[in-house]
Structures are given as C-alpha cells and as structure tokens.
Amino acid sequence: MTLLEVRDLRTQLRRRRDVVTAVDGISFDIAPGETVGLVGESGCGKTMTGSSIMRLLPPNGRIASGSVRLAERDLTGLTERDMRQVRGRDVAMVFQDPMTSLNPTMTIGRQIIEAVRLHRDVSKQEARARAIEVLGLVGMPQPEQRLDGHPHQLSGGMRQRVMIALALACEPKLLIADEPTTALDVTIQAQILELLRELRDRLSMGVLLITHDLGVIAGHADRILVMYAGRIVESAPTRDLFANPRHPYTEALLGAIPRMHTDRKDELRAIPGLPPDLADPPVGCRFAPRCTFASARCGTEDPALTATPRDRAFACFHPRPAQRPVLTIVSREAAAEAAAGPAEILLEASDLHKEYALPGSGWGRGRTLKAVSGVSLTVAAGETFALVGESGCGKSTTGRLLVGLDEPTAGTITLDGERLVGRRRVRPRDIQLVFQDPSASLDPRMKVGASLMEPLAVQRVGDRRAREARIAEMIDQVGLPKNALERYPHEFSGGQRQRIGLARALMLGPRLVVADEPVSALDVSVQSQVLNLMRSLQRSMGLTYVVISHDLSVVRYLADRIGVMYLGKLVEVGPASRVYERPAHPYTAGLLEAIPEPDPDAERAKKAAPLGGELPSAIDPPSGCRFRTRCPLAQEICAIEEPPLRPIAGGQSTACHFPLQEPCAAEAVTGASAG
Structure with a gap:
C-alpha cells in the first residue's frame, strides 16, 4: 500500500528575468510507517519538494506538471480552501527555520491550541491539555509554563521543539520534516528522532525526512x-547506499562528513565548485562540471535514472564500482607542524554571571533566570575554543557576553589585557559574532551586497572601490556566486544565508570571532568547505575562534580545547583530543554517546537516549551538582555540595564528585586556570 505517490513533479519559480525549475521531474513513493530520507546540498530542491507536497509555495512559485497523491487523493487539484483542511490534519511539515515559521506576536500555547481546534472538535481546555502533552513529548522543559511564552523568549533548539510539537498536534498521516533537528543538541536530537520513530510506528505515519546530516539519515531512514x-540522482535502501554508493555525487557527500577519527591536520574532503543555476542548467549531466569521472558524453547527454536489482536506481554513465565508501579525509598539509611555544592569552573571562529578571520582578527581588553562573575561561591567540552542551545550557548567552551584546550581571572580560566595560566596550574590528540564525540577523530589506558593505562603511574602511573588492573577495571565499550580491536574503536557502552571515562577520578582519552554530544549517559538502575556510583564514589572518556548537563532530575537527557547559556552568574543560577520547564528566560521556554516526548498523545499535530525564529549569536549578538529577552516578553528597572544577591528568578539569578519570592530587582550580 502506498501513502504518498509523487509522479514527474515539476515546480517552477518565476523571477523577474527568468524561470527557475527548482524541482525537475522527480518521482517517488512513501508507504505507511516508512521513513524516506531526502539528502543533497543547499539549493538542490529538497525543501521545495516538501513545500510542493504541502502546496506552500512562494507567490512566484507553481507546480508546472506532475501529480502528488496522498492516500489516493490528488493534492495538486484541490482548491486552497480544501487544502487548508488537509494541512495539519493529514499532512504536516516541520520547517527548517522556526524563527520565521512561528508567529512572533502569538504565545506558543495559542499557536498550538489554534491548530488543534481547527482540525478537532474539542474545547479550549482540551486543546490546551493537548498542547501541554505534545510539548512534553518533544522534551520541552516546564511545558505548562512555556505555553504563555513567545518564540523570541526561547533558544533556537527550544523553538525547533515547538515547531515539531505544532506539526504533531493532530497526529497526521504524513509528516514532512525539513531539517527537524538542525538547531538541536545531540541529546535532544536523539530524543526527538526516537519520538518520531515511535509516532511513526504507532500511527503508521509516513515520514519524509529532509536533512543534510547523513548520521541522522543512517539511523532513522528506511530508504x-x-x-x-532539482533531480533525484540515486535511490537505495539505507544500508546499501552507505555500503556502496554508486553515483559520484553520493560518494562525494559521504566523503565530506567530518568524523570522530578525522585528523585535525587534514582538510576535509570538499566537492569542488558550486551547484548549477537552475534557471540555466548545463547540458547533459548536471553534476558533470564538478565530477572527477566525467567524460565527453556526460557534457552532451543526460543520464536517465536507471533501476537496478535490490531496489536501487542511479543516474550516471560512470557509476562507482561495488566497494566500501571512500575515505573521509584527504591530507593537504605537511605531515607535521613545527612545535610552537606557549601562546599569549587574548581573551579572559572571569566568574561571569548573567541573570534575567522574570516579568513582574526586579533585580534584587523576585525570581530570576540564571543563564550563566560563574563561567571562567581563557582563550589563547590563534586558538579555537569550543563551548558545547544542550540547548538552554548558556552557550549562546556566554557568547553574547563575550562580544558585548549583553552585559554580565557580574564578572569581568579582558581582551589583550584590557578590561572591557560598558555597552560601548567592544572594538568592532577586533571582535565579531556569527549568529546562529541568519534569517533573523540579516536585514530582509537590504540586498546582500548592501549588508556586506554596511560594516565597512560604518567603520570607514577604504574607499568604495576598495570596499567592493573586499566584498567580491569574501563572497567568493564563502562559496557564493557574484550575482548573490544583487539578491535579498529570502531568495537564498538556509545554508546559503549562513554563508552570508559568515562573510559579514569577517568583513572587518577581526582578531576574535565568536561563531554561534556557524555550520548548523549547512549540508555536509558546503559544511566541509566552510570548515576548511575557517581553518585557512585562522592560519592566514591569525584569527582566534570561540565556537559554540551542538555538533560534536564539527567541534572535534575545529577545536583545540573544549569547554562543556551544563545549566550555566562549565563541568569539563580540556584539550579536544583528551575530552573526546577520555571524558571525565558523566555528562560529557553522555553527549559523546549521542553523536550520530554515518553508519546504519552503528546507529541502530545505540541506546535510544543516552541522556535521559529533563533539563532542569535555570530559574530554580538543583542544589549541589546541577547534573545530579540525570546522573547515573549521583549519590547523597551530590545534592548537598557543589563540586568544584578540579584538574585531571592530561590537562583536563572537571566538576564532579565521582569523575570517570582519576583527579590529580591537587587543590580545586578555578575555571580560569582550567581554561
């Protein structure tokens, strides 16, 4: 039985001077209870495929031909009024960007209640109870209290959980999940994916999982x-595709994944060039200009999607032979680097606190949200220091304190030995921030060229010709075509907008860049290009990075040292290699266990949720060790005494009464000395 049947679907977007065929003649099926993964680079048509099924195209978009049948009902022939009854009830979508998909003027509860009452004959009280239920299912802390909050009051990961709850509120037959875990840390990601799996099995719900994370695909997709x-170039059961990719593009995508064993001295394997402009696609195979195996035939003849045994199909004249996937990395540096002496400290944060007064209370009385509670760290010049932890642990708040977007409630920050004080404290040429959400950080009314010009003009850097040359250089370095300068942010995919945000942050040539999830919205091929770019710029420009990320594979590749945060505090600090190979804190060990791997067998063999339980509220954190409510090693002392940050062998420090590694015979250290 088939739940969804897509046949020869073509979707076009009419622009001022041309027409883009974003989806070009694709066909596939989804059965009840089946999860089909859709992967590819940004701009390849994945999101547009989901939007076409939902009939949620932009004003200049239309389905030019083909059919979309859901349970034998052709959705392309429905009126808009009839389609509104289908959306949310029979088919629902989790959008990639929750900040632009949630209504900023409505409370979270009202948005979910409205969706439930639209499709179900229930009272307002019953709809509210359902809203609380689904928020709890997706791991939202304190779900009843969150109902009266607004989207801007939540972290990126929490907003994504609200989007998933909204989509699942009416238990649809088909769920289209467009990057459903992009903004989530690995532990919540594991919980969400397990939840989707359970709902799929219980409701026989079909799932179209759109993602650039092949680790997620490996563990949760059937095909x-x-x-x-705009086209499907390969189709296969999950295990077969990972074991034996036949199309060169699939092989290249698998080769671009940063893995836990990747040597930091090696560059990630990147796919050269850019995807073609779909307003004027190349003749013949569309991947030929980037393919190392292309022949003359590939430049003149378009390969058809050819079916093979074992439910496989691929469109290539020169398919890869039956073999294991290619190596993940290609070395492009010298085998060894000259040993360097101790670097000078560029940035130092000491005992940082940040508290937010709740509505109706003032500083010094009432209740406060303790976002950051006594964080101390040092970052050496030319180093990459990474902050990792779950959503809501205080990573992004710490980053905002470092760049001066927020003022600490207590504590000090120094740059090059100079204390930074007050809202005008930060020197823009020295410190810049790459925001987590490029849609919210780029002005929608400004073209990309104007957005990149703005920091240069405000800081009076060079004349107009010099500024234009700098913009052209930077837009090329982040992998965007020059015509991107004349377009607006909404005309780009999520990954392309993230590259624009990175280019804007680097325009002034800062010494310190705080990068908040710099590659979270990027597909693996572009992610590898950006990571290689960040490493290259670090060497050539002497950059220092503070990288905030939930993607521990990315952090492993980028970071020299890692700080693990939990509920506003650092619980482990140390060299990246030591932290990954020999974690000292139980929380760190749980995070590492939850990292998705691009290996179907390894992913399916994992425990469902390495870190169970609910993240406690930062308004009223647990006494003693804040992790004790979820820790398998917790004992009575953990509820009474807060563990200090103590040194561990190998340059690590951890705040745990029962560390996984033996502590040094030394006194407790501060976070600053540990950093």
Whole structure:
C-alpha cells in the first residue's frame, strides 16, 4: 500500500528575468510507517519538494506538471480552501527555520491550541491539555509554563521543539520534516528522532525526512533519495547506499562528513565548485562540471535514472564500482607542524554571571533566570575554543557576553589585557559574532551586497572601490556566486544565508570571532568547505575562534580545547583530543554517546537516549551538582555540595564528585586556570 505517490513533479519559480525549475521531474513513493530520507546540498530542491507536497509555495512559485497523491487523493487539484483542511490534519511539515515559521506576536500555547481546534472538535481546555502533552513529548522543559511564552523568549533548539510539537498536534498521516533537528543538541536530537520513530510506528505515519546530516539519515531512514540540481540522482535502501554508493555525487557527500577519527591536520574532503543555476542548467549531466569521472558524453547527454536489482536506481554513465565508501579525509598539509611555544592569552573571562529578571520582578527581588553562573575561561591567540552542551545550557548567552551584546550581571572580560566595560566596550574590528540564525540577523530589506558593505562603511574602511573588492573577495571565499550580491536574503536557502552571515562577520578582519552554530544549517559538502575556510583564514589572518556548537563532530575537527557547559556552568574543560577520547564528566560521556554516526548498523545499535530525564529549569536549578538529577552516578553528597572544577591528568578539569578519570592530587582550580 502506498501513502504518498509523487509522479514527474515539476515546480517552477518565476523571477523577474527568468524561470527557475527548482524541482525537475522527480518521482517517488512513501508507504505507511516508512521513513524516506531526502539528502543533497543547499539549493538542490529538497525543501521545495516538501513545500510542493504541502502546496506552500512562494507567490512566484507553481507546480508546472506532475501529480502528488496522498492516500489516493490528488493534492495538486484541490482548491486552497480544501487544502487548508488537509494541512495539519493529514499532512504536516516541520520547517527548517522556526524563527520565521512561528508567529512572533502569538504565545506558543495559542499557536498550538489554534491548530488543534481547527482540525478537532474539542474545547479550549482540551486543546490546551493537548498542547501541554505534545510539548512534553518533544522534551520541552516546564511545558505548562512555556505555553504563555513567545518564540523570541526561547533558544533556537527550544523553538525547533515547538515547531515539531505544532506539526504533531493532530497526529497526521504524513509528516514532512525539513531539517527537524538542525538547531538541536545531540541529546535532544536523539530524543526527538526516537519520538518520531515511535509516532511513526504507532500511527503508521509516513515520514519524509529532509536533512543534510547523513548520521541522522543512517539511523532513522528506511530508504534514501539523493537529490542534485532539482533531480533525484540515486535511490537505495539505507544500508546499501552507505555500503556502496554508486553515483559520484553520493560518494562525494559521504566523503565530506567530518568524523570522530578525522585528523585535525587534514582538510576535509570538499566537492569542488558550486551547484548549477537552475534557471540555466548545463547540458547533459548536471553534476558533470564538478565530477572527477566525467567524460565527453556526460557534457552532451543526460543520464536517465536507471533501476537496478535490490531496489536501487542511479543516474550516471560512470557509476562507482561495488566497494566500501571512500575515505573521509584527504591530507593537504605537511605531515607535521613545527612545535610552537606557549601562546599569549587574548581573551579572559572571569566568574561571569548573567541573570534575567522574570516579568513582574526586579533585580534584587523576585525570581530570576540564571543563564550563566560563574563561567571562567581563557582563550589563547590563534586558538579555537569550543563551548558545547544542550540547548538552554548558556552557550549562546556566554557568547553574547563575550562580544558585548549583553552585559554580565557580574564578572569581568579582558581582551589583550584590557578590561572591557560598558555597552560601548567592544572594538568592532577586533571582535565579531556569527549568529546562529541568519534569517533573523540579516536585514530582509537590504540586498546582500548592501549588508556586506554596511560594516565597512560604518567603520570607514577604504574607499568604495576598495570596499567592493573586499566584498567580491569574501563572497567568493564563502562559496557564493557574484550575482548573490544583487539578491535579498529570502531568495537564498538556509545554508546559503549562513554563508552570508559568515562573510559579514569577517568583513572587518577581526582578531576574535565568536561563531554561534556557524555550520548548523549547512549540508555536509558546503559544511566541509566552510570548515576548511575557517581553518585557512585562522592560519592566514591569525584569527582566534570561540565556537559554540551542538555538533560534536564539527567541534572535534575545529577545536583545540573544549569547554562543556551544563545549566550555566562549565563541568569539563580540556584539550579536544583528551575530552573526546577520555571524558571525565558523566555528562560529557553522555553527549559523546549521542553523536550520530554515518553508519546504519552503528546507529541502530545505540541506546535510544543516552541522556535521559529533563533539563532542569535555570530559574530554580538543583542544589549541589546541577547534573545530579540525570546522573547515573549521583549519590547523597551530590545534592548537598557543589563540586568544584578540579584538574585531571592530561590537562583536563572537571566538576564532579565521582569523575570517570582519576583527579590529580591537587587543590580545586578555578575555571580560569582550567581554561
């Protein structure tokens, strides 16, 4: 039985001077209870495929031909009024960008209640109870209290959980999940994916899982569709695709994944060039200009999607032979680097606190949200220091304190030995921030060229010709075509907007860059390009990075040292290699266990949720050790005494009464000395 049947679907977007065929003749099926993964680079048509099924195209978009049948009902022929009854009830979508998908003027509860009452004959009280239930299912802390909050009051990960709850509120037959875990840390990601799996099995719900994370695909998809330039270029059962990719593009995507064993001295394997402009696609195979195996035939003849045994299909004249996937990395540096002496400290934060007064209370009385509670760290010049932890642990708040977007409630920050004080304290040329959400950080009324010009003009850097040359250089370095300068942010995919945000942060040539989830919205091929770029710029410009990320594979590749945060505090600090190989804190060990791997067998063999329980509220954190309510090693002392940050062998420090590694015979240290 088939739940969703897509046949020869073509979707076009009419622009001022041309027409873009974003989805070009694709066909596939989804059965009840089946999860089909759709992967590919940004701009390849994945999101547009989901939007076409939902009939949620932009004003200049239309389905030019083909059919979309859901349970034998052709959605392309429905009126808009009839389609409104289908959306949310029979088919629902988790959008990639929750900040632009949630209504900023409505409370979270009202948005979920409205969706439930639209499709179900229930009272307002019953709808409210359902809203609380689904928020709890997706791991939202204190779900009843969150109902009266607004989207801007939540972290990126929490907003994504609200989007998932909204989509699941009416238990649809088909769920289209467009990057459903992009903004989530690995522990909540594991919980969400397990929840989707349970709901799929219980409701026989079909799932179209759109993602650039092949680790997520490996563990949760039954079949995979690989999409490039608006077309499906390979289709296969998950295990077969990972064991033996036949299309060169699929092989290249698998090769671009940063893995836990990747040597930091090696560059990640990147796919050269860019996807074609779909307003004027190349003749022949669309991947040929970037393919190392292309022949003359590939430049003149378009390969058809050819079915093979074992439910496989691929569109290539020169398929890869039956073999294991290619190596993840390609070395492009010298085998060893000259040993360097101790670097000078560029940035030092000491005992940082940040508290937010709750509505109706003032500083010094009432209740406060303790976002950061006594964080101390040092960052050496030319180093990459990474902050990791779950959503709501205080990573992004710490980053905002470092760049001066927020003022600490207590504590000090120094840059090059100079104490930074007050709202005008930060020197823009020295410290810049790459925001987590590029849609919210880029002005929608300004073209990309104007957005990149603005910091240069405000800081009076060079004349107009010099500024234009700098913009052209930077837009090329982040992998965007020059015509991007004349377009607006909404005309780009999520990954492309993230690259624009990175280019803007680097325009002034800062010494310190605080990067908040710099590659979270990027597909693996572009992610590898950006990570290689960040490493290259660090060497050539002497940059220092503070990287905030929930993607521990990315952190492993980028970071020299790592700080693990939990509920506003650092619980472990140390060299990246030591932290990953020999974690000292139980929380760190749980995070590492939850990292998705691009290996179907390894992913399916994992425990469902390495870190169970609910993240406590930062308004009223637990006494003693804040992690004790979720820790398998917790004992009575953990509820009474807060563990200090103590040194561990190998340069690590951890705040735990029962560390996984033996502590040094030394006194407790401060976070600053540990950093």
